[in-house]
Amino acid sequence: MRISKSFSARLSATILLVTSILFITAIMVVSYYSHKLIAEEAIKSASNVLYTTTIDINKTLDRVESTVNNMQWIVEEHLDDTTYLYHITTEIVASNEEIVGSTIAFIPEFFKGKHYFSPYSCNDENDSIIVKQLGNDKYNYFEMEWFDVPFKTKEPHWSNPYFDEGGGQVMMTTYSLPLTDKQGNIFAILTADISLEWLTQKISSLHPYENSFTFLLCKDGYYITGDQPNKTMKYDAETQNKTHNEYEQLGKRMIAGDSGTLQIGDYNAFAVYGPLYNGWSTAIISPYKDVFARLMRMNLIIIVVSSIGLFLLFFACFRTIRKLTQPITEFTVAALNMAKGNFQARLPQIHSQDEMLQLYNSFDYMQKSLTHYVQELRSTTKENERMESELNIARQIQLSMVPTNFPNNEKYDIHATLQPAREVGGDFYDFLVVNDVIFFVIGDVSGKGVPAALVMSITRAAFRFLGGLGLSIDKMIEKINGTLCTRNETNMFVTLFAGKIDLKTGLLSYCNAGHNPLIICHADGNAEYLHAKPNIAVGVFDGIPFNPEQIQLEKGCRLILYTDGVTEAEDRDKKQYGEQRLLDFAQNIEKNESAEELVSNLMTDVKSFTKDAEQNDDITVLTITLKQE
């Protein structure tokens, strides 16, 4: 579970990281270019606004100037009618809505006895025009700029803003036109007042951006109007912003009558500026903060939306990956269960046609194979156990076929041993005593194991049966041979040595059918091999004769019969026990040793030769001792 979780989380996190980087990069690139573009557009748009407004203001100023200029000759024609002069000023105010007041200020004593004479018209609070004579001792217009400057320069003049206390009672600027007589002497100044309220409104309406700051600057640096209405102040770069040298520069350029743009501060704001018709200059300062406000808002929206999107992406990835890898977790559990031996462990259901299905198929195949294999193993094990058990029973049966009650009386002493190399074997011995005659046989079936054991039991049964019929040894073997040759497809054969001892006479009649020679240990302790005429082993050819032989035994002698398991017993180096060692053993038998002791000693001697080497053939020993009377 932990593995799956961390797997999903890790993968999701990686996807999230990569996507985030892509997103951020995209946003940054888009933002950078948008920024540039918007900045350019802002300057363009501000310039346009400024340009349009400049044209607008210029038109108005031009209209004012034209109005005044056009009245010049009318004034000159009506100098004799002072009443009409009032009519003229009223006409000027009435003809132009921007003009709030107008006067014709005459030089002292132009009209005899009149130091001050200035017919004046202006709008009152009710928008009706009132008329009065302006000049008096309190209102000495000769010292005022609108009279003084044009009088001296003899040029039309736009005054600096001022508060007209005696006249309009408002903040205003005045256009002054000097009137001259034929000699070129100025006799009056014709004026028109413009309320700065109007300009302020005009200028204040220039708001390309929320916090845009617009202002007018007149020729000598007077700050005419801006966003602080009703205040005129001299432009002062130092008081405006000490750190912003750019303002000073802006002021200088504006006073010089230039037009253009200027960056203020470190991308804090930009200014567009341009001159007006009358030498004034106007500028719009727009903070970049406002310019990029929308972009910032857009970026913020993009970031928020992207973040939500990324979070959803992460969640979706996590969910999907976990769902996709869920079967792996279940496979892990199933594999653990299988490792514990539960081959029916439930596998996850796979509905997709992908690698997970392949994994499922492999798992399913493994599960089935394992189940099948383990079942087979169980049944094989069971089968093996059954066979082993049956072989053990067969061993018991086989061992009970050979006599284990050994007679030991005053005439003879018989003992034998049979040690199969496997559970069952092909060696056998048997003896029976009938009317002072000892029949005995020792045999060795070719091969080992079950096939040999089957042939052995036939042979031994035949011997038992034939032994009781009183046949001669050779006839008996011929009959056994006949029995074994019948349908002997596998060519199993038996080497055997059979004989009978007449206890009364000590005569040994025997026949050796391909078997090892027996050893006779004479009463004097001397031992020798009894090399009989070789006959072919039993079961090889049907109907062949077997040659019987006879030898006279003396009292006190022993016969030692054995199978090749004794002489061919091998040690680890494949060295055989051999006939010589067996003969040596036979020559060293104690006189009073019983048959049982003899067999036991021989087995010990063989064992001490082979040591820990595995017994590779059945071992059988049969010994008969004829006792001395």
Add this chain to the structure above:
Amino acid sequence: MKTTISQNGKKYNVVLTGRIDTTTAAQFEQDMKPLMDIENGDITIDCADLEYTSSQGLRTFLTLQKKVMTHNGQLVLTNMQAQVKEVFDITGFSNIIKIV
């Protein structure tokens, strides 16, 4: 145990090397299989390097001998070592199989 069979027309030369015992007897029988069904075959088995044969090995020799007789062929064992020859003598197999 190693069996090498070379053929020259109807003449078969077999060279046996090593021991025919419990562990190798089955293989020896398997090795001899191709020789069992030859018509008029003339088989010579060189036993110079045959060190030992168990009764199972003898059984294979016997089977081969019987098959060869059935197919009108000949089987000769040559250069047999003394201890191996003794086994053939004891069991009477030297009377059935030609040993030179």
